[in-house]
Amino acid sequence: MANDRRVDEPAGSAAASSRDRLIAAAQQLYWEQGVSSTTPRQVMQVSGVGQGSLYHHFPAKHELAQAAIAVTVADALATAEGELTSGSPARERLIQYLTRPRDALAGCRVGRLTYEQYVIDDDALNEPVRQYFRRLIALVQDVFAELPGMDEGGSRRRAYAAVALIQGGYVLSRALDEPAALDSAVSGFVDVLNGDAGLP
Amino acid sequence: MANDRRVDEPAGSAAASSRDRLIAAAQQLYWEQGVSSTTPRQVMQVSGVGQGSLYHHFPAKHELAQAAIAVTVADALATAEGELTSGSPARERLIQYLTRPRDALAGCRVGRLTYEQYVIDDDALNEPVRQYFRRLIALVQDVFAELPGMDEGGSRRRAYAAVALIQGGYVLSRALDEPAALDSAVSGFVDVLNGDAGLP
C-alpha cells in the first residue's frame, strides 16, 4: 500500500484496473460468505482477472484481504461520519444513524469479521476492524454529548449501547432469517431513549 | 439423536464415553475458533479419541457439529431460562440477565454461529440457532410484559433490543479486544431503561 504510487482511479470508473477489480470482488465475496471461505479462485472468477495477475498484484491471499478490508472499513466509516456530523440537531442525527436502511440479512461487513478466525489470528487484518469501531463509537458519543444534561460517562455508555445494538440487530436478523428483527431492536432502543422507559 | 437409546450419563461424569468426549471437545473448539476452522483431527486430539472412533460415532463432520451445537444451545437456553423465570421481581430478573458475567472476548457460543458459512449453508445446523434466539426473545419479552403499562408491541421491541444489545456487546468486546465494552453497552442500556433517558 505504501509503496504503491499508482494514480487513484475513481471508484465508478468505467474500466477499473485489475487491482481494483480484485479488491471489489474480494469485498463482495467477504460480505457474502466471509473471508476464510473465499478462495483466490472465486475472487478470480468474480473479478474476471486471471491467476497470474492476482499473484502479481498481491503476493498472497493475506495482502488481498488487507487491501479489501481497508477499503470496506473506510467506506463504512465515511457513511457513518456523514450521518453523524451533518448539520441536523443531535437527536435527528442519532435517529438517522440508528434507522438507516440496512441489509440486515447480509450482516455487517465489518462486524462479521470479529467472528472470522482468519481475521482474528492476523493483527494486520484485525487492526482496521478495531479502528472502525473505536472511531464509530467516538462519533456516536460526540452526538450524545451534545444532548443537555449528559455527562461524559453517560454519553460514552450510550454510544457503546447504540453501536452494540446495531451489531446485535444484524445477528438477530441473520439468526432468525428475519430482516425486521434489526428494525424491532432499533425501535425498542429508540422507545426507551425517548424516555418511554420500562422499569418501575 | 432420536435413535440413540444409550442411557444418558451425567455431564460431569468421571469417565465420559467417547461420544460425549467428542461432543464436549467439539463444543469447546467451536467456541474458541469457530466450526469451519475446527478439523476432525483437532477434535480427536482434544478429546483423546481416535480417528476410527470418531467416524464410528459420527458418519461425518456434519453430524458431530449437529450434536455439539444442539448441546450448546440447550445449555445456553437453560441458563437464560433459570435467570428469567426465577421468583425475583421482573425488574431484577431483567437486570440479572443483562449483567450476568460473560466471557466477552470469547464471544457468544450461539451468536457467533450466525456468521459461520458452514452453519448458514446447512439447515440442520441453522435450525437450533434460530430456535435459541426465538425462545430467548420470548423469555425476555415475557419479563418485560410483566412491567406496568407495557403493551405487547412495547415488550416485544424491548426484548429484541435487549437480546441484540448482548450480542452486539460481544461483537464490540471482540473487535476492540476490550472485555469491558460489553459491560459499557449494557450499562448504557440500563441507564436509559431506568428512565434516565437521553433525547430532549
Add this chain to the structure above:
DNA sequence: GTCTATACCATGATAGAC
C-alpha cells in the same frame, strides 16, 4: 502484466485389521 501448468499440503473421509 498476464497466462497456463504444476507442486504442495491440509482436510475430510474410507478400508480393513484387531
Add this chain to the structure above:
DNA sequence: GTCTATCATGGTATAGAC
C-alpha cells in the same frame, strides 16, 4: 468400538513462458 494406513479433493501458491 477402536486402531492404523491410505486416499481423493480442493485450496494456496510457484514456475516460467509470453
